[in-house]
Amino acid sequence: MNVVPSxxxxxxxxxxxxxxxxxDAEFMSAxxxxxxxxxxxxxxxxxxxxxxxxxEDPNIVPSELAAQREIEQRNVCxxxxxxxxxxxxxxxxxxxxxxxxxxxxxxxxxxxxxSAVITQNPTVRWSGNYxxxxxxxATGDATMDAVFPSARDVHMFPELKLNEGLExxxxxxxxxxxxxxxxxxxxxxxxxxxxxxxxLSAHVSQVPxxxxxxxxxxxxxxxxxxxxxxxxxxxxxYFYLGK
Numbered sequence: 001m002n003v004v005p006s007x008x009x010x011x012x013x014x015x016x017x018x019x020x021x022x023x024d025a026e027f028m029s030a031x032x033x034x035x036x037x038x039x040x041x042x043x044x045x046x047x048x049x050x051x052x053x054x055x056e057d058p059n060i061v062p063s064e065l066a067a068q069r070e071i072e073q074r075n076v077c078x079x080x081x082x083x084x085x086x087x088x089x090x091x092x093x094x095x096x097x098x099x100x101x102x103x104x105x106x107x108x109x110x111x112x113x114x115s116a117v118i119t120q121n122p123t124v125r126w127s128g129n130y131x132x133x134x135x136x137x138a139t140g141d142a143t144m145d146a147v148f149p150s151a152r153d154v155h156m157f158p159e160l161k162l163n164e165g166l167e168x169x170x171x172x173x174x175x176x177x178x179x180x181x182x183x184x185x186x187x188x189x190x191x192x193x194x195x196x197x198x199x200l201s202a203h204v205s206q207v208p209x210x211x212x213x214x215x216x217x218x219x220x221x222x223x224x225x226x227x228x229x230x231x232x233x234x235x236x237x238y239f240y241l242g243k
Contacts, residue, residue, distance in 0.1 A: 001035045002188035004228040010173035010185070010238065011036070012115025017082075018046040018105060018143045019120055020095055020135035021054065022073040023203040028177035029118055030080060030196040031189025031221065032234050037081030038192070045077060046086045046108045048101065048139050053092040054206060066092075068205055076199045084112075095134070097122075097141035103157050105146035110166035116173035119143040121237065127179065140176060147171045148241055172242030179224060183235035186224065190231040193221055 015036060019025045025033070025045060033043050050066035050073075070087055077085055088104050095101065109117070122140035124132050150156045152170050160166040175185065189196065197217055201210035221232035 001032075001039060002230065004186045004230075005184075008185055008238070010116050010240075011041075011118075011175070012173060013040075014042045014044070014112070014114045015116045015118060016044045016046060016109065016112055016114035016171075017118045018048070018108075018139065020048050020133065020139040021051040021092065022047060022069040022076075023051075023200065023206050024120065024136065025118075026076060026196065026200045026203065027217075028120065029234055029236075030076075030199045031192045031232065032118075032187045033080050033082060034192035034195040034199070035187070035189060043080070043082045044084055044086070044108075044112050044114065045073070045082050046088065046105065047073060048088050048095055048105075048142075049090050049092040049135065050087055051092050051206075062092075065205065069203075072203050072205060076202045079199045079202060080195065093135065095138040095142075097138045097145070101138070101142045102146050102150055103160070105143055106151045106157055107160055107164070107166060109146060109151040109171060110160060110169050113169045114171060116175065117143065117147050117171050118175045118177070118236070121176040121178050123176075124178075144174070144176075147174050170242060172240065174239040174241055175236035176238075178235055178237040179220070181227070183224075183237055185238040186228045186230070186233045186235040188225070188228075188230040188232075189221060189234055190225070193218060193232040196221075 052062035052066035225233035
């Protein structure tokens with residue numbers, strides 16, 4: 001898989017993607033995920049909510065929507081070669097970067113011991129005419145705090161070790177989804193852009209017009225790719241946290 005800068009050493013062999021809602025991971029990183037699983041790397045998903053508020057239909061039952069979206073996410077993960085999936089089932093629309101959420105994420109990190117974590121950028125409040133969802137920011141914030149220092153520190157949430165046998169874990173590579181020019185790592189997804197679109201289209205409750213979504217995704221990935229000479233790309237803000 002082509003990457004800029006060419007001497008980038010991440011993400012290792014086991015990547016954890018932590019996002020707020022079903023479909024967030026696909027918009028942010030599905031092209032990269034498809035390339036990694038194709039190369040034999042393991043990818044684990046952690047979903048903070050199951051998207052129970054993600055509908056304009058006043059008659060839909062939120063719990064039923066959440067169940068439907070979990071099924072959609074499992075189908076998407078089959079398309080991308082992702083597994084396992086952790087559903088934390090916090091309430092959609094009310095996610096807070098508090099110690100409860102941080103502990104849940106630390107538990108997942110210590111359980112799966114990823115070499116890299118990919119999450120949403122908590123510093124992004126808007127981009128152009130797009131206002132970022134508060135759940136995205138809260139999830140990114142809690143994930144950053146979980147990766148460093150909480151998952152690493154033996155005295156943070158000691159009950160996870162005492163009661164669940166989960167040892168501290170250092171995540172060497174941390175990536176925040178970032179489409180701006182502040183991004184400093186870019187992955188070539190030219191060979192997997194169609195897989196990304198296929199995965200997004202499988203979120204049938206959220207993608208009523210797959211053709212239009214595909215068009216917008218190709219255009220966005222092409223704009224990112226222009227900076228590095230790739231036909232299509234995904235970009236991230238990167239932190240090395242290994243020893």
